[in-house]
Amino acid sequence: xxxxxxxxxxxxxxxxxxxxIFWHEDTTxxxxxxxxxxxxxxxxxxxxxxxxxxxxxxxxALPETFDEQTFVVSRESDPHxxxxxxxxxxxxxxxxxxxxVQVHVDSDGVVIACKDNRLSQLPAATxxxxxxxxxxxxxxxxxxxxxxxxREPKLIIVRTRDQVPRLCWEIQLLLEGExxxxxxxxxxxxxxxxxxxxxxxxxxxxTTYTANNGSSxxxxxxxxxxxxxxxxxxxxxxxxxxxxxxYFETIFGRKSYDDRxxxxxxxxxxxxxxxxxxxxxxxxxxxxxxxxxxxxxPLARALDVVGHEYTHAISSRTARFVYAEEAGALDESFxxxxxxxxxxxxxxxxWLIGEGVYTPYRSDDALRDLSDPPRCRQPxxxxxxxxxxxxxxxxxxxxxxxxxxxxxxxxxxxxxxxVAGGTHHGxxxxxxxxxxxxxxxxxxxxQYLKSATRSRWTFRQARYALLNACRQLxxxxxxxxxxxxxxxxxxxxxxxxxxxxxxxxxxxxxxxxPDNDPAGVIDTLTVEEEGTIxxxxxxxxxxxxxxxxxxxxxxxxxxxxxxxxxxxGGGADDLVREYSLADYVPLATLKGDQAHGTxxxxxxxxxxxxxxxxxxxxxxxxxxxxxxxxLQKTSQPQLxxxxxxxxxxxxxxxxxxxxxxxxxxxxxxxxxxxxxxxxxxxxxxxxxxxxxxxxSGNGRDNIKKTYDGVQVPGLLxxxxxxxxxxxxxxxxxxxxxxxxxxxxxGLDITWR
Numbered sequence: 001x002x003x004x005x006x007x008x009x010x011x012x013x014x015x016x017x018x019x020x021i022f023w024h025e026d027t028t029x030x031x032x033x034x035x036x037x038x039x040x041x042x043x044x045x046x047x048x049x050x051x052x053x054x055x056x057x058x059x060x061a062l063p064e065t066f067d068e069q070t071f072v073v074s075r076e077s078d079p080h081x082x083x084x085x086x087x088x089x090x091x092x093x094x095x096x097x098x099x100x101v102q103v104h105v106d107s108d109g110v111v112i113a114c115k116d117n118r119l120s121q122l123p124a125a126t127x128x129x130x131x132x133x134x135x136x137x138x139x140x141x142x143x144x145x146x147x148x149x150x151r152e153p154k155l156i157i158v159r160t161r162d163q164v165p166r167l168c169w170e171i172q173l174l175l176e177g178e179x180x181x182x183x184x185x186x187x188x189x190x191x192x193x194x195x196x197x198x199x200x201x202x203x204x205x206x207t208t209y210t211a212n213n214g215s216s217x218x219x220x221x222x223x224x225x226x227x228x229x230x231x232x233x234x235x236x237x238x239x240x241x242x243x244x245x246x247y248f249e250t251i252f253g254r255k256s257y258d259d260r261x262x263x264x265x266x267x268x269x270x271x272x273x274x275x276x277x278x279x280x281x282x283x284x285x286x287x288x289x290x291x292x293x294x295x296x297x298p299l300a301r302a303l304d305v306v307g308h309e310y311t312h313a314i315s316s317r318t319a320r321f322v323y324a325e326e327a328g329a330l331d332e333s334f335x336x337x338x339x340x341x342x343x344x345x346x347x348x349x350x351w352l353i354g355e356g357v358y359t360p361y362r363s364d365d366a367l368r369d370l371s372d373p374p375r376c377r378q379p380x381x382x383x384x385x386x387x388x389x390x391x392x393x394x395x396x397x398x399x400x401x402x403x404x405x406x407x408x409x410x411x412x413x414x415x416x417x418x419v420a421g422g423t424h425h426g427x428x429x430x431x432x433x434x435x436x437x438x439x440x441x442x443x444x445x446x447q448y449l450k451s452a453t454r455s456r457w458t459f460r461q462a463r464y465a466l467l468n469a470c471r472q473l474x475x476x477x478x479x480x481x482x483x484x485x486x487x488x489x490x491x492x493x494x495x496x497x498x499x500x501x502x503x504x505x506x507x508x509x510x511x512x513x514p515d516n517d518p519a520g521v522i523d524t525l526t527v528e529e530e531g532t533i534x535x536x537x538x539x540x541x542x543x544x545x546x547x548x549x550x551x552x553x554x555x556x557x558x559x560x561x562x563x564x565x566x567x568x569g570g571g572a573d574d575l576v577r578e579y580s581l582a583d584y585v586p587l588a589t590l591k592g593d594q595a596h597g598t599x600x601x602x603x604x605x606x607x608x609x610x611x612x613x614x615x616x617x618x619x620x621x622x623x624x625x626x627x628x629x630x631l632q633k634t635s636q637p638q639l640x641x642x643x644x645x646x647x648x649x650x651x652x653x654x655x656x657x658x659x660x661x662x663x664x665x666x667x668x669x670x671x672x673x674x675x676x677x678x679x680x681x682x683x684x685x686x687x688x689x690x691x692x693x694x695x696s697g698n699g700r701d702n703i704k705k706t707y708d709g710v711q712v713p714g715l716l717x718x719x720x721x722x723x724x725x726x727x728x729x730x731x732x733x734x735x736x737x738x739x740x741x742x743x744x745x746g747l748d749i750t751w752r
Contacts, residue, residue, distance in 0.1 A: 001028070001061075008058040012037065021059075029060050032464070033114045034471070041109035045083035046072045049103035052111045053087075060120055067092045070101065070118070073452045078443060079253050081107035082472060088452035089118045092126045094167065097158040097185070100452040104472070113468060115448070117455075123157055123165040128188035135169035135186040142193050143182060149174035149282075151181075158185050158194055168194060179280040179287055180323075183454075197324050197454075198396040199281050237266045237288055237300035244303070244310045247342045252442050257313035264310075268300045277305050279312035286310070297360040304353050307342035311335040319449035319457065324394035327457045328404030333411035334445050336368055341438055348434055351416060370412040371420065378409025381425060382459070382492035385410060410491050411459060415441070417487035424490035430503065432483045436474065440484070443469035463488040475582065478535060479504075479622050503529050503595075506618035513544065513605050513612045520551075520604025523614060527557070530596045531623025532630065532662075532750055535580075536587050538564065538619055542575040542603065544612025549605045550575060557597025562586050567606060574612075589710050592663030592750045594630065595621050631657060631723070634667075634746035641672065641733050641740045648679075648732025649742060655685070658724050659751035663708070664715050666692060666747060670703040670731065672740025677733045678703070685725025690714035695734060702740075706748075723749050 001009075001023075012033070013019050019035030041048050053070060062068065074086045082104055089099030096119045104113040130138075132153040140147065151172040158168045168185040175182060180200025187194055241264045248254040255261045265285035274289025277299035286309045288300035299305050312335050315321055321331035336353050344350055354367035366376060373380040386403040388394065394402035417424060418440075421431030448465035449457055466484050467476070474480040482497035489496035509523045538554055552565040552575075563586065564579050581587050603614050637651040666682055675697040682690045691714065692707050709716040729745050 004058045005061050008056055012056060012059075029116070029120050031116060033116075034112065034468070037111040037114065039110070043109065045075050045077075045085050045103075045105045045109075048105050048109055048111060049085040049087065052103060052114065053101065060116075060118070062120055063122075066120075066122065068118070069093075074450070076259070076447065076450075078447065080443075080473065082112070082447075084447040084450060086450045086452050091119055091122065091157055094126070095154075095156050095453070096165075097156050097168075097170075097453050098451070098455050099157070100450075100455065102448070102450055104447070112472070115468075119157060119159070119165055121165060123167045125167050125189045128155060128167060128169070130169065130186070130188050130191055132169060134191070135188065136171055138186050138191045138193070139171040139173065139184045142184060142196070143173070143175065145175040145177075147173045148176050155188065156185070160194060166194060174282055179283060180278065181282050193393075196393055196395070197322050198394075198401055199323055200278060200396060233268045233288075233290065233298045233300050236298070237268050237286075237306065240300065240303045240306035241266055241286070241310070244307045244342055247307070248310075248314070251438060254314070254446075257310060258317050266300065266306075268298070277309055279309045279316065281313075281316045284313075286313070291357065291360075293360065295359065297357045299354075299357050302343075302354055302357045304339040304343040305357065308335040308339035308353065311338040315445060318446040318451075320451045320454045322454050322456045323401055323404065325388070325402035325404070325456070326407065326459050327455065328394075328401050329407040330411055330457055330459065330462050332404050332408035333415065334441065336370060336408065336412055337415045337441055340370060341434060344434075348419060368409070368412065370416045373409030373413050376409075378406055378412070380409055380413040380491060382410055410493075411462060414463075414487045414491045414493070417490055418483055421483070425492070427486050427490040427496050429483055429486040429490055430479060432480050436480055439473055440466055440469045440480070443473065459488075459493050463494050477582070478537075479620060482622060503527065503623065504618060504620045505599075506616060507601075508616040509614055510616075511603075511614040513542070513550075513603050513614060515605050515611045516549075516608045518604050518606060520602055521614060522600050522602045523617065524598050524600050525619060526598050527595045527619070527621065529623060530594070531621075533590050533593050533595050533621055534624045535622035536590055536620070537578055537580040538587075538601075538617065539578045540564070540575060540601070540617045541615045542612055543573075543615055544575060544605075544610060545573055546570075546607070546610035547572050547575045549607040549610050550612075551602075551604050551606060553600075553602040554579075555600040555602065556590055556593055557595070557599060558593050560590055560593060562589060589708065595623050629659070629751055631655070631659075631749045631751060632746065634744055636744045637742055639731075639742045641670075641678070641731055641742060643733050643739045644677075644736040646732050646734060648730055650728050650730050651742060651745065653727045653729075653745075653747055655723050655725060655727065655747070655749075657751075658722070659749075661719050661721055661723050661749055661751055663750040664718050664747070665706050665708045665749075666712075666715070666729075667706045667745060668692065668703050668729075669744040670740060670742050672703065672733075672738060673701055674699050674735070674738035675701070675703050677735040677738055678740075679730075679732050679734060681730045683728040683730065684718050684721065685723070685727060686721055688718060688721075690718070723751050 009021055016036040021030050022032040024031045038052055069090045070087050073088045077083045085103045087101040089096045099118050102115045106112050135153055153169045153171050156168055156170045157165050159165050167188040169188050171184045172181050178200055180198055183197050184193055185195040268288045269290055273292035275291050275296045277288045279286055290298045315331055321327040323331055339353055340351055351371040352366035352369050358367045359365045369375045379385055386406045388402055417429040419431050419434055419437045421429050444465040448468045470481050470484055485497040488494050505525045507523055507525050511521045513521055547569040548567055550565055554562045554564055599619055601617050633653050635651055635653050639649045641649055676695055679695055680693040682692055692712055731742050
């Protein structure tokens, strides 16, 4: 990183404390930036994105002679108010393969994320040596089979596996008997085949055709829109396409696969005894064979298969996965995920793909099982991933394009863990359910993996995209974010939220709340897990005709009490709310406390005439395990406190363990007849003084109390400091006539 890059980076990081820059491995350019990266603006998202890139161009340290153009190829706004701008790059007038930039802008016009995969160095040659015709001839030699269609070759800059840019000819062709393109990248200097991929992906205006067991597309029209016909397979394809369309429109607001209401074209009865179904980007349609009756039945009958192929259509317009190796496996996995979501109503009870049409003579078989990939001969961890041999290229005929249908089991398992939870390879995952997972996966596929060109996305990049989508939707502090981290760590991708355990407990007591009774009712739930609280959410559902009468108190196992609701809301009916650290500050008193034990919710009514019922309540906790420990030490000095003596007394507790303070509480037990005379000061090992009590309380007797950072903000200054050393408590009396004694005091330290 040069000095100008450092200066630009520092300026960006200073703009907001949440800003972070993630650099490529060689630290020469940023690959991802997140936070609040610009000031609010009322300009268009496209203008904001281009301005951001121009303003921070020095981050990329491009040579002055680098002839680069960056231009907007799409801008989409999601239902959550965030705008996603996708840009493409060309160098010296030549498009760059995977030279894509995504800039994400919130509803205030603030840039919140930027993912940049632009090329930052010129290829050795910027002018072709080979002509387009010579490149096509080379492609013909490489490909075995008769070419039935050939698109106009075009120059493009492609990076090799070693990230070396090369000028290439992109050759797109269609072979006889195939409906997906073969794409070859031929070096424009020496004619080498750098990359070969297949677009053949196999397993609300809508039209359904029959190929009449031939191989021409689209075939003869048999159904359009709401028509019906006697061909049961064609009718199934037609109806299933409608159901899939409605799913994406209802859940995500997406209108057809291109989000521009393109017609959904399906062809059934393709080929003779054809065991396949796929989306063809060449023809922009779905194709279904009838199967041979042994391996497959008619594939159009299966809603999950239709949903799978439709998802391929969406990804072909958004993430644009290269259908090979990890990117191809991700393409399959996202399609499987949404195939399962579409074919289940409500809670997911069936994680199988194709069970209705695969081996129709067997009732216990399926193509894939997201909950248990090895059941269908797929790996569920990267340690078992099937890899190409050295020098071997992805090939649809020889190695399933780099084993895309095999290795998709790995992200499939991560998806299942994200939704359902479980323990896998020693990592505990608490599932977040289908509704949140659906939103995260859709946003990741359509926006955080959005690309201006076909892209060789990796499992690790997909994990980042899911985390970024989660951060946009649910923040990066909650159980959702931890679930994704842990789910992917469980299959060997990335680090887990190792100090996290996410638990949720719910009670449905249906307790009557007595009218005008301050004691009210108390319901309890038990948390068996050990750990200190990092995040807490409490949901309540109370039926009541005047919530202004109600007081709600949440009580932890350590008897810390938090008032959730205190006679607010006037005459409004019912109290249905979630309280969380993010929006209810008093819950911060529980942060760092132990979760294990019995929790109480007390609900009381403090005025006449209205009654109600505590229908249900729940507790969601993110716990920090193992990495944080708790140390409690006490002293019982029984020291007399001299009357009217500012010198007072001192007592010491020594901590021998080494660690950093996460949270600190101080307990005092002082017997005294007039606590308004007293001053109590804590001195930490580093010499910091914190006054705990300063002549307050007037003539009340005795101090028996625990102080934390909420009551005494000075204790917060000790968080992050070493705990080892001598801790002193000084107690002094500053007026005559009253005496007392320091009976006991103690330290309660949560530490790492």
